[in-house]
Amino acid sequence: MINDIPRVRFAPSPTGYLHVGGLRTALYNYLFARNRKGKFILRIEDTDRNRYVPGAVENLISTLSWAAIDYDEGPDKGGEYGPYLQSERLDIYKEHADILVKNKKAYYCFCSSERLTSLREVQQKQNIQSMYDKHCLDLSEEEIKHNLSEGLPYVIRLNVEHGKKIKFNDHIRGEVEFSSDVVDDQVLIKTDKYPTYHLANVVDDHLMKITHVIRGEEWLSSTPKHVILYKAFGWETPVFAHLPLLLNADRSKLSKRQGDVAVEDYKNKGYLKEALVNFVALLGWTAGDDKEYYDIDELISSFSLDRVNKSGAVFNIEKLNWLNEEHLRKKTDAELLQMLRSELKDSRYSGQEYTDEYLLKVIGVMKERVSFIKEIFEKGFYFFEEPASYEEAGVKKRWNIQSAEILKQYAEKIEQVGSPTKEDYENTLKDTATHFNTGNGNVIHPLRLAVSGVGGGPGIFDILYIIGKEKTLSRIETIIKKLT
């Protein structure tokens, strides 16, 4: 096995959307596979029919594809070891459960849910570990046959031999040991003939030749069951690597209640996939140096399971924001243009037409000032519409008794220039200041207020040049009317 090429899998349950924790698990599997020139498989664990969500698989696949985490085998791609949907592998699980029953490693159980519940209640009252009492283990061959022919509902349970030590080596945590006394006779096949996760994942991982099981820490406690299963089948166990959990700010397991957990949410908010992937990769893994900015190829080449941390990591949105800015700044203007065009459709300016040339100019002056491309429409609204009002603090601080007169003269001078360049706007402004025997600031700030309505933003001459002479003049006229 060790000499085989690594084969890893991401095995989500289709509950409706991809959780960011799931994204990280998928990513680590992907990075590991690509780094080691192995194979990455997507397998859908849809054995819980009560939790079936229509469209969830498609959603999962499209989200993974958005994040550019591609796999070599999967439900929509096929592969040598399919099908990759567990609901299509029922016969395989049944067949394997039968083998276990035959070898006395598993047994039929006809206990009612009522009996199970009361058993659990009694155990809890006595404050002892709640576990199945092996009641049906001693059923005779005849009884089983009889019950089966009667059509009684049944499950198949794993027969756990007590008094043993179950040890396994976790690649991230080292040796972990459990007593088999605390391992329950887990249901392997449910009444509805579907397997439980425990059976299905062991059978599939073996049949699909998975070499490394990289999954969340929430699975660590049930790994002994899986180890027992591998042994019962006489199979070699894969390498286990249990990833630390992603946490809320209060250090509980990352949940919906405390913010966004769906990858889609981040996508919709305008986060770049490069940033989300970069960020999530750093939650629990480090190359050991000071590098924080990674593109996907750098992640692939430096990723190693050996450097995955043991403790949970709080999902800190501030750092994600920073990474988003960093990745945004690495984009070319042509890429930004494409993004801006697509955001334009969803903005309140969707009805307006802009040339590439115009948008490119806006991008040029705004890209250093935004964390998200769509913010160009918010922070730079004055490139798309006239300011409806003027920032109060700005008016108070920058607008004085002389401002209207100054702007009026500036407008008159600009009027004379055929088609002003950036330099024309600047030189004219200096002339105006000189004329009034005042500092440039006394022209610049009222002017900025006039054309943008706000106190901050790109260089004033850039703004004027971009919106053009006509709008510059009309906005000056408007502010004079409104503020005097």
Next chain:
RNA sequence: GGCGCGUUCGUCUAGUGGCUUAGGACGCCGCCCUCUCAAGGCGGAGACCACGGGUUCGAAUCCCGUACGCGCUACCA
């Protein structure tokens, strides 16, 4: 309750016995740049390395215990 895992600045982390008066990043604060806002540059505050014992000439680093946190404890994954 039982079992398991974890615990270095607010957060993500470096650190694998002496190089550490614990390094970096995000965030925060200040300065510079500057027409403003950003970006950028420079600097600052911020961790008695959960606590208590040991081992050692020497421990954030090794061992034991305690506390706290989290996970699991389903015919859910």
